[in-house]
Amino acid sequence: MSDLAGMRKGYTVGALDAEALGGDPLVALERWIVEAAEAGALEPNAFALASVSEAGAPSLRFVLCKGVDGSGISFYTNLESRKGRELDGQGVAAATFWWDVLERQVRLEGSVARVPDAEADAYFASRPRGSRVGAWASPQSRVIEGREELERRAVEAEARFADGGEVPRPPFWGGYRITPVRMEFWQGRESRLHDRIAFEREADGAPWRTVRLAP
């Protein structure tokens, strides 16, 4: 029998203070992703993305972070998916990264907007050809008749681009950038006395304030 209540782990890998993070939490986030990759994390750039419906119901799924810059973090998806509709509709998002190998978490919250077409085109063009063709095949988040429908759509997309020419970015596929106004860095410590350093700013470009939170 499983003993979920008895499952617990002590955290001993590291410690954290505001000085070590530096003044820009987006720079620190990128560093933590790189450190997780170097430490052998399976998907170091994966994060749980929360969106919210018009009725205020939250929903959550993992996506892959494809860029961190001075104003935020970007990822790519089907714009007509559930997340696409909720992000376009409400303009807000939250994200949480977790790297078990480093016993670290980062969470952030802020506004979200589509990345410019030129940026989405450039990222789409950098993807392997199979992924570019595959983007045409899946009506993400829609109900389909069965696995056969997906495979039929994949064959149709293959046939469409069989000449080996350019595969354009589908009009329903693109990227979003979350511009955080709040970010929090968490490092597991012994006896559940974890370190939590939070950053807040009024808006993109405004100075960040730092505080320490109780675990």
Ligand SMILES: Cc1cc2nc3c(=O)[nH]c(=O)nc-3n(C[C@H](O)[C@H](O)[C@H](O)COP(=O)(O)O)c2cc1C
């Ligand atoms: C590790 C991991 C990474 C993923 N990365 C992406 C991604 O970058 N973009 C994406 O659209 N879906 C990604 N997915 C699939 C999503 O979790 C989700 O199933 C899909 O986007 C549909 O979500 P929605 O119906 O809420 O729009 C990923 C799933 C996992 C487990």
